[in-house]
Amino acid sequence: MDQKQSDTVRSPQAAPRPGGRAARIQAAIFKAVEDLKQGDPADLTVPAIAARAGVTPSTIYRRWGSLAQLLSDVAVKRLRPDAEPDDSGDWRADLKGWLEQYAEEMASEPGRAMMRDVLSADRADNACICSAFTGQQLDIIRRRALARGETPPDTAVLMDRLIAPVIYRILFTREGADGDYAAGLVERLLGEG
Amino acid sequence: MDQKQSDTVRSPQAAPRPGGRAARIQAAIFKAVEDLKQGDPADLTVPAIAARAGVTPSTIYRRWGSLAQLLSDVAVKRLRPDAEPDDSGDWRADLKGWLEQYAEEMASEPGRAMMRDVLSADRADNACICSAFTGQQLDIIRRRALARGETPPDTAVLMDRLIAPVIYRILFTREGADGDYAAGLVERLLGEG
DNA sequence: GTCACTAAAGCAAAATATTTGCTTTTATTG
DNA sequence: CAATAAAAGCAAATATTTTGCTTTAGTGAC
Missing domain, CATH: 1.10.357.10 (Tetracycline Repressor, domain 2)
Structure with missing residues (x-):
């Protein structure tokens, strides 16, 4: 209960349903994050990421819970040797x-x-x-x-x-x-x- | 330019005008943060802190720029040996x-x-x-x-x-x-x- | 293949949080 | 005790996050 939505937010890495769409959308979102990271950090917002990925913001909030968690997952992906x-x-x-x-x-x-x-x-x-x-x-x-x-x-x-x-x-x-x-x-x- | 408001946000520790009020308000805000930290972390928001400190949210945004910066300053204060x-x-x-x-x-x-x-x-x-x-x-x-x-x-x-x-x-x-x-x-x- | 099932996405309205222009208060300086 | 300017208040404008409900699309059984 100390974590908002903790019961509805899953780790995107281990999606219980990794069929085509989920993977496609995650890739689009990750790519949008990478792209936006090039520019002004103030533009790295959930709505901006969603727009660039062609997705609705609530998709991001429902899957990751917060911008911080999404950025964290993106960073881990890039840190994998x-x-x-x-x-x-x-x-x-x-x-x-x-x-x-x-x-x-x-x-x-x-x-x-x-x-x-x-x-x-x-x-x-x-x-x-x-x-x-x-x-x-x-x-x-x-x-x-x-x-x-x-x-x-x-x-x-x-x-x-x-x-x-x-x-x-x-x-x-x-x-x-x-x-x-x-x-x-x-x-x-x-x-x- | 890569940091919103970077020119208007000062470190509260070294306020250029440390006269009574600024110090009083900062103390009230720090206290409000400490208090709210006891409860649900989801309630630790700028509006909630402002309300508890008897201050308007824009005061906090103008002085610290973000919740993260405020929490950081509070933490440093408490970490001082x-x-x-x-x-x-x-x-x-x-x-x-x-x-x-x-x-x-x-x-x-x-x-x-x-x-x-x-x-x-x-x-x-x-x-x-x-x-x-x-x-x-x-x-x-x-x-x-x-x-x-x-x-x-x-x-x-x-x-x-x-x-x-x-x-x-x-x-x-x-x-x-x-x-x-x-x-x-x-x-x-x-x-x- | 098609159907039922369900996870995940879309949509849009509501709730919150943040920013901003302007006014008022209050330290500070002379 | 004025004059000055920094910081706070206020409130309207933006931006964001959350939420209930609908739609789409993978998954597994037949």
């Missing part, structure tokens, strides 16, 4: 390269916007999903290392020592986190013995 | 105790709500301010240690190794961060040599 981390045979180098790129992406204006969107959703699920994506990428690097008989740190340690500081600085400080900072984190972690 | 960390003479113990308490506070439902509020503001300033508060508390502990000729880690290292992981887990994972987790972080950091 589209490729595995590079594999050079040297997991330390791969890890450093991957984290540098991750930091730069997240610190960029679009990256920051996506994080804000994910975090301002009504439900907290999406933030967990993003974190899981990140963990999966790290796991890929770790598994390769393990397969070669090496002993990379646990995923939890990587999250605490690499991901958390990068994200914290982006969200909470003016300095942010660039590639050099990220590289420094990896060096400090791996150079400890 | 009200006391120095305990001083037992043993900075390691003080650090651990302080972080345990910090983690519990931030992981609590009110703590999470405050973080969400701070991060969903239009301006990013408030997040930086919160981080600065935290840094100041850590600095107090560090300075005591330094005064006794000890060598605590740099503040930046404490932020990366202790604060960032706690906050990250609260924001992005289901596990969250309890006192034990926080204590473990301190032990890992200090137990390294």
Whole structure:
């Protein structure tokens, strides 16, 4: 009861009826959001998105409940990794390269916007999903290392020592986190013995 | 131009005209927010806050620009530390105790709500301010240690190794961060040599 | 295929929230 | 104690969100 309409709003990802129309409309709405994100942020409203997607606003309110939740779902979709981390045979180098790129992406204006969107959703699920994506990428690097008989740190340690500081600085400080900072984190972690 | 009214909205903290009325009204509005936070979150609207504070909604919109910005300012006010960390003479113990308490506070439902509020503001300033508060508390502990000729880690290292992981887990994972987790972080950091 | 069934979309009216122009009040300054 | 200007009040104009009801279109049984 603390969540308006909580019983009628479903996650659009796992629609119980994913037949043609629902998917088509969701795609149109997501595309409209992407398009409108290019322009003035003040124009990123539910009525504007609905108009551009050729849909009525109540469709959006009924499916997502709020603009924040819709933006959050769009952000998660875009944050889903589209490729595995590079594999050079040297997991330390791969890890450093991957984290540098991750930091730069997240610190960029679009990256920051996506994080804000994910975090301002009504439900907290999406933030967990993003974190899981990140963990999966790290796991890929770790598994390769393990397969070669090496002993990379646990995923939890990587999250605490690499991901958390990068994200914290982006969200909470003016300095942010660039590639050099990220590289420094990896060096400090791996150079400890 | 990318921010509606950006030229007419000031930070209420640093009002250029802090004479009696402005302060009185701000206090009434902050109090109204605190009060309404007790009840159904759906009732935490600008008109409701204005009504309870005995003020017209346009006052709030003109001063803060949006509900999100107002909630963010309220959260920062409440996040400002009200006391120095305990001083037992043993900075390691003080650090651990302080972080345990910090983690519990931030992981609590009110703590999470405050973080969400701070991060969903239009301006990013408030997040930086919160981080600065935290840094100041850590600095107090560090300075005591330094005064006794000890060598605590740099503040930046404490932020990366202790604060960032706690906050990250609260924001992005289901596990969250309890006192034990926080204590473990301190032990890992200090137990390294 | 066609039919019944139901989830989801459309539509439009009602309810809320936000913005804005103008007036009034009240700190601040000299 | 005026003059000034910042901030608040008021109310009308906009914009948004919510809601009840109707229509459309996937799904599964026959």
